[in-house]
Amino acid sequence: MNALIRKDVYTQKMSTYLITALWFIIFTNFFTEGQPVRHVLLLIFAAYYMAISTSNKAFEKESVLINSLPVTRKQFVLAKYTSGFIWFCLSAAAILVYIFLFDTFAPFPTRMMTIPELLIALGCFYLIISLFYPLQFKAGYILATSLTIALPFLSLMAFRIILNIMENPRMVAEQTFFLQTADLITTNQWTIALSVLLISALLTWLSILLSIRIVHKTDFDHA
Template sequence: MKLKALILKDLYTQKVYIYFFSMMWFVIVTNFFTDGSPFRHVLLLTILAFWLASSTNANTKSFEGESVLINSLPITRRQIVLAKYTSGLMWFAFAAIAVLVYIFLFDTFAPFPTRMMHVDEFILSLSGYYILLSVFYPILFQAGYHISSIVTFVFAFVVSMGIRIFHNMVENPGLTFMPGIVETLESNATLLMFVFIAFSIFITLISYGLSVRIYERKDF
């Protein structure tokens, strides 16, 4: 019950304008997602879920004030950190519903082919989302919201650039070895997905342990 209350606290204290900004964010980036590519829907879901989860800590002073209040309650700091990581599932569920509605409207009214997301795509998005949270939360507990947001953004940007570079290499006819690499990746797609999921779980567990260690040493 304590864990549930801590999770719901993040929901109740979420700023209303964040939801409006989320709706505007869909409109702003629509041009990027108009081809209906499933990969871009996965990316959209990952980013939206992270935006909702991270924005609950946007006010650094409020976060520190809440920490003082929460730590005066009969709960452990480990439970507080666990609630932060667990609440990520709640925000992911909200984002998934929003993206599914978006895809349905896109499929119904847009003049481009698309389809609803598959289960494996949701799992990949969830894994990528928790990797972002795993970067964000330890830095949040140590240095605050603004620094953690900047570091996570830089991390996501570097990864996305790496993916883009690989995509450009695949389309470069001068790199004759790339088709073989792509064929190998495609033939082992299921294995790679499980490796990515396992990596996400591993990183999340390390991040959680690090966050607990940092937060337990905090002096509020």
């Protein structure tokens, strides 16, 4: 299984890193916004894009590797979910460096991400790939990517709508609701982080079981 994880890391294309840099522009509004929520969203989807970029080959093609290495199909599935954690850690390191530089040199207020925010991002990241991998193994990379890639844009749209509401002086009730929600999240970050991790762990476990079942039932002409 370690060989499969190393394969995912070592074979990542340089173009993937360059395209991932675009997420910084999208989520930070051309590097002029330093809200913590933007950093959480940036981390989730930067790690997500890095993880799914190693799966852009059809499973039938990757199965050639399975047959050439002393690994089982179960190990192949577990390696995919495990390598996702590696991409999350690399993305987190890059984003923390970015936040440090932003806080040091940019004339905009920001702060370093907290540990609960990192855990929330980790939980949300695994929620997304738990949706992606069963879809990929069952229906293919293109459909799985199409269904899950919309999530970043839906998140940005929701965030933009909330900002518009906060700037509208006539929407007092809505502003009060969002302010109370933000205060609740800020005050109870550890509780929310642990809840997200618990839900994510359960759904990831179910996703792994489903993925293993799908892969075991998949037949290949060359297998």
